[in-house]
Amino acid sequence: DINKFYLDHCPSIFPQASKGPFSLMRSMMGPKYNGEYLHSVVKELLGDTRVGDTLNNVVIPTFDIKLLQPTIFSTYNV
Structure with missing residues (x-):
């Protein structure tokens, strides 16, 4: 998809x-x-779907260019 x-x-x-x-x-x-x-x-x-609405556990690695550091979004934090 x-x-x-x-x-x-x-x-x-x-x-x-x-x-x-x-x-x-x-x-x-x-x-x-x-x-x-x-x-x-x-x-x-x-x-209005949010990461916490997913059916499975999800981990989304990103990089914050302003802070120059990785940021992780996951359903574990929700």
Whole structure:
């Protein structure tokens, strides 16, 4: 399911960067992709579903770029 999701939505989730003199500077100043489209599609698919609502135990490893450290989300913490 996740493969089809990304294949269907890839062009909107990861739009092509514009070329120009400010593109390099913009890429150094913040995230490459703003994530707005991805957030809206996931919200539409999942609604108000939370990690604690899963039927199985789930562990989601992530990385916090601002704090430069890994963050783990799991159903054990819920």
